[in-house]
Amino acid sequence: MFLIGNGRLFTRDEKNSFFENGAVVWTDNTIVEVGDFETLKKKYADAEFIDAKGGVIHPAFINTHEHIYSALARGLSIKGYAPNGFLEILDGLWWTIDRNLDNDLTKLSAEATYLECIKNGVTTIFDHHASFGEISGSLFAIEEAARDFGVRSVLCYEISDRDGKEKAHAAIKENVDFAKHALSLKDDFIKGMMGMHASFTISDETMELCRKEKPKEIGYHIHVAEDILDLHRCLKEHGKRIVDRLYDWDVLGEKTLLAHCIYVNPHEMDLIRDTNTMVVHNPESNMGNACGCPPTMEIVHKGILTGLGTDGYTHDMIESWKVANILHKHHLVDPGAAWAEVPEMLFQGNARIANRYFEKKLGVLEKGAAADIIITDYIPPTPMNAGNLNGHMLFGMNGRSVVTTVGNGKVLMKNRELQGIDEERCLAKIREGAARLEKKING
Known part of the structure; x- marks a missing residue:
């Protein structure tokens, strides 16, 4: 079981809920609960904790x-x-x-x-x-x-x-x-x-x-x-x-x-x-x-x-x-x-x-949905809430603001380090392949 907390959490569900200091808990590939950080940290004391460090917790x-x-x-x-x-x-x-x-x-x-x-x-x-x-x-x-x-x-x-x-x-x-x-x-x-x-x-x-x-x-x-x-x-x-x-x-x-x-x-x-x-x-x-x-x-x-x-x-x-x-x-x-x-x-x-192809609910942080979660390092310089989140994302973030990525319940990247993937070795292979492709095309 995992818990991401200590950040501003946005659910993107029908209620568009916002937690100033929120947390999301999941096991396997499914979200178990979303709510207040201090409450959930006590309730799931044995869960592996990932610290959002005040950043934004959001659906992937x-x-x-x-x-x-x-x-x-x-x-x-x-x-x-x-x-x-x-x-x-x-x-x-x-x-x-x-x-x-x-x-x-x-x-x-x-x-x-x-x-x-x-x-x-x-x-x-x-x-x-x-x-x-x-x-x-x-x-x-x-x-x-x-x-x-x-x-x-x-x-x-x-x-x-x-x-x-x-x-x-x-x-x-x-x-x-x-x-x-x-x-x-x-x-x-x-x-x-x-x-x-x-x-x-x-x-x-x-x-x-x-x-x-x-x-x-x-x-x-x-x-x-x-x-x-x-x-x-x-x-x-x-x-x-x-x-x-x-x-x-x-x-x-x-x-x-x-x-x-x-x-x-x-x-x-x-x-x-x-x-x-x-x-x-x-x-x-x-x-x-x-x-x-x-x-x-x-x-x-x-x-x-x-x-x-x-x-x-x-x-x-x-x-x-x-x-x-x-x-x-x-x-x-x-x-x-x-x-x-x-x-x-x-x-x-x-x-x-x-969701016309996948059964498990995607794109939201709510109980029963897929555990697809990101943390960004964005700390707002102005007040932030559910009503103005889009303005903060549009003008204050980009894709590389993401520091941690969880997909289907698996931590794929943590603090900007890929998990279970040797990035340096992977990129070296990709560069070799790109060079081979260029040689095939240009002779």
Whole structure:
């Protein structure tokens, strides 16, 4: 049994409770009690104590759209790469990387990602993987890393016809094999989805095969209207908008996650809402790729379950919150925009999305919920309470404010030191893998 205490505790539950000097107690992977520190310390005197040292005790973060396969790209320079537009970014950088990934490099990419997740207080991710250099077994390689590092994960493989039918079929098989494997597990730690790249790289023939092969218990994870090119091709080749095409192929539904949704209209938003489909916003990636600003505020106001992701651009959820906050203010020329919507996406939206796959309640500190807890070193210079927490986090913290991370009841990082992982050795292996990838790409 463990007890974290001696800090300002925020539950993020329906009551949004705040304890000036709070504590949370857990055993195995489940929270037992939350409350006043002195009271709980006496009640659970034998529990192993972790001192928050006056910092903030808070639920760990959830990232609803990651790209593990991009992890080894940091600092990579590809000969001749000078993109002009989104398609050239995809083909010149990301598809070039994934075509050169084998399962060893995929696992190293996962280790690099999970290491960063832990350091930024992220204990649950939805990943969207691609490694056309080696497809079979790639999701199982990621699962190994997820278990080694203790980060709860929903995994899928990016189905696409961009490298031919044979690889598209192999991608479908990897999704189906892994999804069936995940469904057979009893630990509520690893789940599977049916991954798809985007409408513009998936033929009707492949859509039909996906529909036929997908296990009924899971949904799809797909990029939607990330760039105007996706919409234009769908209109030209299929005579309909993207969300309509997905609806016709039975892709939409309560277990399906649509990433981006930049170029969707009100009719498509209604269709997403009426099918109870989920959306995830990735502000930094959209801005970095110059794809445009999605109508996220309108999507949220429509009542669509919307989460916040990073698209692999970062693993710092507070950073993505900061960017989303100013992006929509700037885009809408409205200083009142995004104050409430973005934290709603990050805290309530991401938790609700995750709980469409995981049974144990996530994203809150309350009895019976998953023991996913962080401590930050933030000491407020002004009064702090449940009503102004978001302002303190937005303007006073970032991911590296996290000093201790607990995931699924396991202490993954304590006082900024990884637990059970030799970080120096791990990073040395990752650097070796990144050098090997660069050599494969540039010769």
